Amino acid sequence: MREFSRLHRRLHPDAQATRLRTAVALALAGGALMAVFKTGAAVTTGSAAMLAEAVHSWIGTASEIFLVAGYLAARRPSDDAHPLGYGRESFVWSLFGSIVMCVVGAQVAVWRGITQWHVIEPPPDYRVGYAVVIVSLAFQSLSFARAVRFVRERAAERDHGIFKHVLDTSDSQLRAVVIGDLIALLGLFIAGLGMALHQLTDEVRYDALGSILIGVLMGVAGLVLINVNRRFLAGVPLPEERRQMAIHAIEQHPDIERVTYFFAEYVGPDRLVVAARVIVVGDPPQTELARLLHEMETRVMEHKSVERAVFALAMPQEYEKRGAGPKKKAAG
Template sequence: MANPNSSKTALYGGLIANIGIALSKFVAAYFTRSSAMLSEGIHSLVDSGNAILLLYGVSQSQKPADARHPFGRSKELYFWGLIVAVLIFAIGGGMSFYEGIKHIEHPEPLTDPLWNYVVLGVAIGFEGWACWLAVKALKAGANGSNTGFWTMLRQSKDPAVFASVMENLAALLGLVFALAGVYLGHQFNNPYLDGAASIAIGLLLMLVAVFLVSRTKGLLVGEGVDAETLEGMQVIARSQPYIEHIAPPLTMYLGPQDIMMALDVEFRNDLTAEEVEEAIDQLQDAIKAQYPYVKRIFVEAKAVSARGRQVLK
């Protein structure tokens, strides 16, 4: 599970880097008339806004439960993660693609690329730092697991983390595209290559957005824990001395650190209602000890006595 402090550190790092980089890219684009550089400026500006939205989502998701939100507001982070993905696609990808097409239709004369090289070099340094912070937060959320990078990315339930990682990776690759467009355009005296680089950046951002939409959509509609965690929960439940049988647990992520769980349990017929209550408490404590982010456990207890009474807790 992701540490909220490491998530915020990654977001703040990306925000600081992207604001400075966006300003420098726009200045360079103004002096050089580079479409790829303008697209990169738009990309960094969108990333800055996205970091602010995710930070807002983190803040809202940590508000306590109330009468209108009895389960808390953890899912709010997923909502803002979805908004970020849409913005990346529509503004970042769409505008970069549009700028590339416009530049190919009406190419600007090539000018001294020194500004572009300086800004791109500085930007790569800042983006590399921001990407390192995001990947560090991703690894922290994996709790020391030896799974591969892409597996950790797919398994992460925190949009503040996986969106930061994908945005910063896309930013680094976009900078490479922009650098290649500027260099090859001057090398071959072909201004159309600069526009082609802008189109490539736009398509890259759209692909990243599609990935983020698919991840946040699953979490918004009620994604549960992975098969390994589910099996571990069942092992704990079956190890309890008073349990005869359990159905597969039903789980749902309400937030990156907030899991809800429902269990259908059959206890021994010779237990009294008081003993069932105690057994339920023991079961809940055992599961939460192993999986502390399971904040709410609802147990439907059956066969609690010879009369077949049911207890719902």
């Protein structure tokens, strides 16, 4: 099963998982700190856009807490009540965070922008706001660069683009961190621009518009994350290319002539349930067949990416369609 080992290294790299947990921890700590600073700046300046950014940071911190809760829940080992493990809880908790961002964060930011739209007042002293934006941009840029570098490595292993990998990966933590950092950078730029235009033109609508745009960004990001988590909760199969790799790996076993059916579905971040039907070489007795199928299940489940594997003999009609091509000889 050497080929299956190579497939496993691509499916579940432990070193990369550790780096992702570090990125999530840094995002959580940094997000909470930035939320405090932005809240102080919003209170000091009265900026609607800065308030929207503060709300975004608090929502982001809450989302990170949801992600940590999901990660801890998903790590619980399988049991009799949950033979496929608890991996899908990661998608559930990530879904909660997405809903909070879309419903609470977006609505508060848009509402604040609308109520500020017709206010007539001279622009306040935005120096504190500018300082917070600059510091936050520096921190957020480092966090985003780290996340993108991590995504680029994983995407390259699967010959994917960065954007495609972020949307297709089963790792809800990775997706939330990357999209959250991107929205935070865009939001900071909008907030800074809104304050600057307000100060230059005496038009408070620029600041209000900044708040509305930040709310729209949060709403769009929340909807995207909700949809992706919904798909994984409903069930996402292993991509066809990697499915063919797994079939090829199984067929390298000397006692397996052909795989007639193979299905693998994500039941958690980088966690799969595998089901397969096979045609065995020769005509071994029933006890030998049982031993072989159990051996295949055990070998496949040795890999951390596989939560559960079930192997069965091919259907009678599949034996009839096995064809006249070259067949393996029984080992020994």
